[in-house]
Amino acid sequence: MTGFDPRTADIAVGTSSGSIVASIVRAGIGTEELRERVLATGPDAETDDPLDAVAGRDSFRFPAVWRGPAAFRLLTSELRRGRRVRLSNLVLGVLPEGRVSTSPLRSVIDTFHDHRWPVDHLWIPATALRSGRRIIFGRDRTDIDVATAVQASCAIPAYFEPVEIDGVQYIDGGMRSPDNADLLVGCKLDVVVVSSPLSIDEPRLRRSPVLSVLRAYPSRRLELNVAALRAAGTEVLVLEPGDELVRSIGINAMSPSKLRPVVELTAAVITDRLKTGDGLDEYSRRARDLLIA
Numbered sequence: 001m002t003g004f005d006p007r008t009a010d011i012a013v014g015t016s017s018g019s020i021v022a023s024i025v026r027a028g029i030g031t032e033e034l035r036e037r038v039l040a041t042g043p044d045a046e047t048d049d050p051l052d053a054v055a056g057r058d059s060f061r062f063p064a065v066w067r068g069p070a071a072f073r074l075l076t077s078e079l080r081r082g083r084r085v086r087l088s089n090l091v092l093g094v095l096p097e098g099r100v101s102t103s104p105l106r107s108v109i110d111t112f113h114d115h116r117w118p119v120d121h122l123w124i125p126a127t128a129l130r131s132g133r134r135i136i137f138g139r140d141r142t143d144i145d146v147a148t149a150v151q152a153s154c155a156i157p158a159y160f161e162p163v164e165i166d167g168v169q170y171i172d173g174g175m176r177s178p179d180n181a182d183l184l185v186g187c188k189l190d191v192v193v194v195s196s197p198l199s200i201d202e203p204r205l206r207r208s209p210v211l212s213v214l215r216a217y218p219s220r221r222l223e224l225n226v227a228a229l230r231a232a233g234t235e236v237l238v239l240e241p242g243d244e245l246v247r248s249i250g251i252n253a254m255s256p257s258k259l260r261p262v263v264e265l266t267a268a269v270i271t272d273r274l275k276t277g278d279g280l281d282e283y284s285r286r287a288r289d290l291l292i293a
Contacts, residue, residue, distance in 0.1 A: 027112035109147035125173030237287035
């Protein structure tokens, strides 16, 4: 499509499910092979892959007994900020603790990585549950294994159990920023490719108000992060779903029944956009052309 191989990227940043992709790519697995592996773990495939255990086969489960928010101290501290309250921390403070374990992910990631952090830059953001602070494993800390970092980054609040590391509980790295592209501001990179599956590039409130509202915050954060990168002189190629893909994904992105159609539709849409430039803004087309060159 462009000739760009993500395995050669100077820095790979992966958040939540993106941390799985980034870690596997950093292990030397190409995108086409990764696509084939993902399709091989679909609900109709004959496989015992542990990804099935965290792919939404169980229904969404709140605690059997409501015990209040998982981060009550964070909630109260944010409320004291008044007008300066941070929405992500407020939401995090209100949500209950999840019940589904991310431990099946360990056997997946351990297949590709030993207990040493990769030499090439792999950054995996996670969020400290009690403080709302973002930590970047692979940049701030490399003294843990990749599998543990991926578990922490994937721990969606209210669904997955927090992952404890050295006495600190961590959850999804997307709580502070769904794409975390802001981490690359100042890194003096020529081109940044942002894959943002949680945002939407064609908001149509009248057609799909629920989906559009759910994707409003990721879209706004993406817009701000991309603007900061471009202001710093970095070209940015943004890849995000349009209306058709958003409707295909639906509200439950964890549903394994949608895995194959979503992956196949995504491949078709992204391939067409990269080839023709349709659906890309002027700046993304310029970044695409740099990758081709």
